[in-house]
Amino acid sequence: MEAVQANRRVRTRMASVQRPPVFWRVVGLFFGIVWLVVSFYPILYMLMTSLRSQQGFLVGNPWLPSTTSNLANYATVLQANFGHYFLNSLIVSVVTVLLVVLFSILFAFVVVRTDNRVVRIVFQVFLVGLALPIQAAIIPIYVMVSHLGLYDTLLGLILPSVAFGLPLTILILVNFIRDVPKELYEAMQLEGATDFQVLRHLVIPVTRPALVSVGIYDFVQAWNNFLFPLVLTQSDQSRVMPLAIVSFQGQYTINVPVIMAAVILSALPLILAYIFGRRYLLQGMLAGFGK
Template identity: 30%
Template sequence: MTAVQTDSTVAQAHAETSTLKRDPVLIALWIALVLVALIWVAPFVFIVFTSLKTPAAVTSTGAFMPPTELAYDNYSGAWSRGNFASSFFNSVIITVIKVPLGLALSAMAAYALAKIKLKVTKALLLVVVFGTMIPFQVMLAPLFTLVNSFGLIDTYPGVILPYIAFGVPYQVFILHGFFKAIPKELSEAALIDGATHFTIFRRIFLPVCLPVLAALLILDFVSTWNEFAMALVLLQDQHMWTLPLGLMSFQGQFSSNYGQLNAAIVMTVLPATIVYLMFQRYFVSGLTSGAVKG
């Protein structure tokens, strides 16, 4: 019996391999994907290579030629000349507080809208959906006036609270669709056993939605880490600048030093890249799970 199954498995594998070889559409798709990947990777390769070149090597060698002599001092020079220690610390504080807090509020709000029956549930959901349609650029002027009236300009709360306000609606919209797809019998049985809604959310729904939360964490981390316009308006003190603002200032002062400029770019995008690589296995599955219709 085992030999028959083994032969069948081998024959099926050979059939799938031959199908892959003969399918021109699949081959064309793979070629297109490789080309797109090269287009996306090429600028990053150029930035990394340039960040490791001396000023003389930048002008004498091609853009995509690897450096013959590694100039690691570009990174230390850019770090000290651009005062990136302060900018990096500010970005870490803002992102580490905003991302988990925003996800926690979004998850609890999505659970309440999906599983707690109220007369105003649909109206609240419409308000949340409407919040996802408002571009924050049109709100910068009134947002500055509001934050300034509270005396929160050039403070961490003055940036974190608007970030949360503009990030929560999208996250609630995604998580609401995921929670609606979970059978209601789970929560109803727990309620009959005497569990509270918070207990149901923490012990049943939260473990199930971890892949979705991981995908949202990646998106929220990258958007918060790279956010520029709102930080430019709300953070006017140079000592409170985040990394994108510090990079803008560095580019204006040392734009002719291509090695240090590209080193500064690498240091700015590296944390977001690391976070994505850590949670990438949850990214596709998480977004697919959340993109369901309740």
């Protein structure tokens, strides 16, 4: 009986030591709510504005919700060939992510599992790409894409996006794969597993958080990329969302609710990608840097 009471006293003391005072918990809750409002309100403002009429936006208070909803703004956006631009951006972004993740996981596995000097040199060359801004390489990229006959095509946007997405993705995956215990590799090798089987049944399942996080990051970068479409495309057939938003602003400069409806539709895939992959995002981006 005395042992039970002593155990309860120890647990009570530990709980009192671990739990912060009420004041600091209230302060943390307050700043958390403030940060939530600051982070979420821009999206809420765009949504509220997109549901207003032009007259309601000019006359009413733009910072408060409107009592009426106007879905005609979204109909106007969809009738302006918006679906074609959305599909182009989706193709470019999805193909870019698939290629970047595929090439990166293969090369990262080779870097970690082999002790070859050539592989190390190639890895260092990839890391140099982290210090190369897109603006500094846009002219050589334009020349190469033009000579390959890929100007004003979706493939001409995908290849440079893949090239600039590889360095950071490889770096993250290399550091993540290095944290996989060597005993797991040795156990699979003793069972007679090939390198491809090790990659498929061990590395890919273990590195799933990193794969999801870099996939979301590369998707956002490819979706929001403005410089490549501006320089490497010209016609409406190859136009993607960033250029479509700019042209849409020029066509509907006064009609702010219509522009906000276009922005909401263009940001929808990014919001959905974050919602479904948020639990892997932080874990994958920070994994592997502890060593």
